[in-house]
Amino acid sequence: MHATLTFLLLLGACAPTPAVPEPASTTAPRTPDDLELRRRAMTDELRALVSELEAAGRYDCCIAHPCKLCAVRAGGCRCGEAARAGEPVCEECATMWLKGQGAEPVERSSIRSFLEAERMANGDYGVICGQPRPATP
Numbered sequence: 001m002h003a004t005l006t007f008l009l010l011l012g013a014c015a016p017t018p019a020v021p022e023p024a025s026t027t028a029p030r031t032p033d034d035l036e037l038r039r040r041a042m043t044d045e046l047r048a049l050v051s052e053l054e055a056a057g058r059y060d061c062c063i064a065h066p067c068k069l070c071a072v073r074a075g076g077c078r079c080g081e082a083a084r085a086g087e088p089v090c091e092e093c094a095t096m097w098l099k100g101q102g103a104e105p106v107e108r109s110s111i112r113s114f115l116e117a118e119r120m121a122n123g124d125y126g127v128i129c130g131q132p133r134p135a136t137p
Contacts, residue, residue: 088117
């Protein structure tokens with residue numbers, strides 16, 4: 001009798017317990033104003049990071065207002081050094097050079113992005129995202 005009772009108690013103790021329901025989300029969906037405030041805060045934080053990297057000697061950008069891409073991707077920028085040496089720069093710097101915001105004493109036509117340099121090196125310069133470049137009118 002004791003063995004049967006012990007077996008039933010152990011069997012009951014090993015039964016699966018019901019899953020605890022997850023609490024409902026207490027945060028309301030973000031409003032456009034909330035998102036804009038968050039975007040501004042992130043932009044300010046990124047500017048502060050770039051300033052700190054510049055002060056530490058880890059940011060040598062080639063455009064008038066230092067890029068943010070290198071801060072996020074690499075924690076530093078060598079685009080200024082690269083531009084002076086005729087080497088590729090990040091995509092943000094290359095775009096800003098096209099918009100006339102370059103800051104180095106180099107020819108604008110010599111500036112190319114890493115992606116552009118890779119395409120040229122691999123001979124697929126006429127291909128964009130796997131598709132042939134559209135003919136220009």
